[in-house]
Amino acid sequence: MPGCIARRADLTPPAPVAVAVEPPRPPADLLTCADRPAALVEDSAMIATIPGAWRAGFIGLARAAGVNADRLDRLTNWIVPGTCPAKE
Incomplete structure (x- = not known):
């Protein structure tokens, strides 16, 4: 078994290499601005018809x-x- 000791020293892993990873870009339909519909017109006569x-x-x-x-x-x-x- 003395031969195994010499081989074990040769199996040192190489130093890790940093790799830049670009995150995936979302589809174009997900990169749109939010839709904001126009607000309802306030009418004091109609406010009383909706329960609180x-x-x-x-x-x-x-x-x-x-x-x-x-x-x-x-x-x-x-x-x-x-x-x-x-x-x-």
């Missing part, structure tokens, strides 16, 4: 949609800077 709990729910849904749209625009601008207009 429903009105609060609609407001919550609208705010959540706005937050998601802002998040999508920030992500798109992070991948492709200047694609979506900056929020004022």
Whole structure:
């Protein structure tokens, strides 16, 4: 077995080499700005026809949609800077 000792010294692994990896770019349809539909017109006569709990729910849904749209625009601008207009 003395021959095995000499071979073991020859099996040292080479030093690791760093390789730059480019992340895959998302498809073009995912790099579009968020759609923001126009808001509903407020009419004081119609506010009373929506129950308060429903009105609060609609407001919550609208705010959540706005937050998601802002998040999508920030992500798109992070991948492709200047694609979506900056929020004022």
